[in-house]
Amino acid sequence: MEFPAEAFLPGPRAEIDGAPGGPLAGLTFAAKDLFDVAGHVTGGGNPDWGATHPVPTAHAWAVQALLDGGATLVGKTITCEISLGILGYNPFNGTPPNPAAPGCLPGGSSSGSASAVAAGLCDTALGTDSGGSVRVPSSLCGLYGMRTTLGAVPLEGCCRQAPTFDTVGWFARDAATFARVTEVMLATTLPAPDRPRILIAEDAFSFADAEVATALRPVAARIGAALGGAETVSIAEPGELEVWASQRNILQRAESWQTFRGWIDAVNPRFGYSVARNLANASAITAEQVALAQVARRRAVERARVLLEGGALLCIPTTPFTAPPVGLSLSELDRYSARIGLLTSFAGLVSLPQINLPLATAGGKPCGLSLIGWRGADARLAAIARYLEETA
Template sequence: MNGWNVYFVIFRDRQTVMVPHYRVYPQSPATLTAIVGCHLPTITGENVHYGTPINPSTPHHIPGGSSSGSAVAVAAKLVDFSLGTDTIGCIRIPASLCGVFGFRSSHGAVSMDGVLPNSQSLDTIGWFARDPSVLHRVGHVLLQLKTEPRRSRRFVVADDLFELSKASKPKTSHFVKQMTEKLSGYQSPKHVNIGQFIASNVASLKAFCEESSIVQSGVGALKALSSVMVLLNRYHLGKLFFNLLMFGSWDKGSINKLEGMKIQTIEALGSPGEFLIYEFKTNHGEWITSVKPKLGANVSERVLTAIDSMPEDVKGLYKVRAELRAALQDLLKVDGILVLPTIIDPPIKRNSRKGLSSEFNDRALFLSSISSMSGCCQVTVPLGEHDGLPTSISLIAFHGSDKFLLDTVLDCYSTLKEQVRLAFESKPLPDTNGHLDASELLKEKGNAAYKGKQWNKAVNYYTEAVKLNGTNATYYCNRAAAYLELGCFQQAEDDCTKAISLSKKNVKAYLRRGTARESLLRYKEAAEDYKHAHVLEPHNKVANLGEKRLKKLMS
């Protein structure tokens, strides 16, 4: 299997036995076979040294990482479940991209004994499964759970994150609502702008926010949160050594292999985030200074910076974590479950250009930072395929509520899956051409509502105008402006794209799409829009300033 060290775990009753063999054991009613290990050093799951596991769901796309081997083994039906570790998304992301369940346990809920740490403040044990009952059973064994009385459940939908996501569409609110109506013990779903919530309730995060003109809707706060967790775009040291640590003795070949794996992992590192600079130095500084490994171009400088650095205020980093956990505890309490997309972007193709992989990486960490930094448990829930690609949502519950979250998935998954199927099969109402004067009147009403800062009302008027005349670029462009004010950046981008398809020289559409894409952290595309607007109108100050700002952000 591409040179991975494979370990099978057999669960019999409540005992866990690690077995260093390379075969799947025959199944029986008392036995489940599983795989543990198969770790790769990047969030995309690609590995130039040992080969990239093939994603069974979409073979031409990345499997996600770093626990990609474990996710692929489950998705390919080689085993019933598999284990891995999750530091900044390493279970949740590959689960989403491979179309399987992935559970990240609460920080500290499962012992990390025997696992070489990457970042003790973030590392957790996780597992994959195709079936929610298997996911549930594995959790009961690892977490040593006891029976609890059933309590009511309350879903809280992070609307702002679904607006950011290209991988999960805003129909989520609809099918979550439909599901709760069909199940007993579920309250009607609530809604939250989680970015704004975090910005308002995690005061210490302000010290890490970049100065920007588009911090609205909490985008800046979430970006800051991901940088505190890890702006270490390629990371993972502890995970790659898990299999080697399972050996009872070290021979020269094992030691050489360990050192080689360390070097390969370090070569995958991006610029370290402050959290991991501190813990990277603690965990591996002595090895770096004593072995002095030969590293790739531009890597040595980054590693030496990490070794020689100490954050000025380490306490500030831990304060962010403590405040975030307290804020989510207050939001979710004992019955709340946050509903959010697992990833923002659909899976990219294997061997994609470096810039695209880097953007995917950054935006994936943007969402995964919420549970990683808070220590909360999170489960990736597969929803089948849409447009030929796996889709999923994630559920987050408060720290220590792992059983509550596992029970919820087991209880609601079949109903959720059916509602998703119905939602995806439903077709949008077709546009109909109406009388020109009527659509123009609606546009004027929309303009008046926009000037009065009644953004939702403006959107409704522009939408009615579009229904009457779907070929007028102005209606889409104006609605995009209202969407921007509401923080609905993905919908704003879609409207601007439609406007541009109808009017190739629509400067406002390019500028507004640039703003939307900048808010979605897709800086390269945003820069191209500002540049296009600048070419069309060389003296346009907004286009000029936007182009300069994006160059600075990308540098």
């Protein structure tokens, strides 16, 4: 299934100089191959997507924002097929390497963007996050990365997947660079870091491998001490996180089927087996299943409001494990993917911002710690990440 690949798409690079004198002048960036770059095919990680869609004549909003900010585009990066993947592999374009854990998967579907930043091939890179596709590669590749509040960054000129989950995100190797990019992408100045209550989610930590939890607990304690204190909480009642993960999966897959069904019907495109299977399963999801899943979503929103609307930040492992090896069987990949959803579904269901802090390793590989805030806390999370780096 796996074969060697680089982070960037093969062929001529999409290279565009940024505006002179902008706040990001001197920085380079890459764009996941879901973002339009004028004059270049948007391939979407699938051989039939680019062939059946017109070459864009304008840049995606996010690409234009970085160019206007002064950053220089150095290429487009490999993505999982039409963004339907969480571990980073692609049977058509190849799987980008994980520079932080050689021989291991990078995480996806923003796999190429994370790989390029981790390898030092660019300073920052655009990704998208619906079910975890910025958060997961950030954790597995040892990067700062954020899923933004739903709607915080325009998605114009970007291939969509699931409208109530799709968000724009970005990566950086250090918090200072991440903060600079965040200010441009959110068109704001980061606030002074505050001293929020840090809520360490014990039920989320229980899903992590022992070595990951052991590596992350002291980091969470240090963050709590640096920001004024921490307390242990549970996100949900026993068994609810598992329910939320399964119901998030139903909602996201149902939306993805609605997004792609017309194109699939017209083109009969080629897919790797796992993507084809998941789309076929999505086509069978009923309105009754969606309605039941919406009940679970409302319960997650209610719980998030109680925990976070007052300004507290929730601390959880970003992923329950470090980067898995390449070459796994489909059944093994499915098991890893399902475990990821136990930790990524909460923020996705509730449309919350979540930042990965690359502050620990386990077994010599990165493992990330996340802070989750209430809706609109994106700039605040980036400011806290910068503060923690400055005071480390």
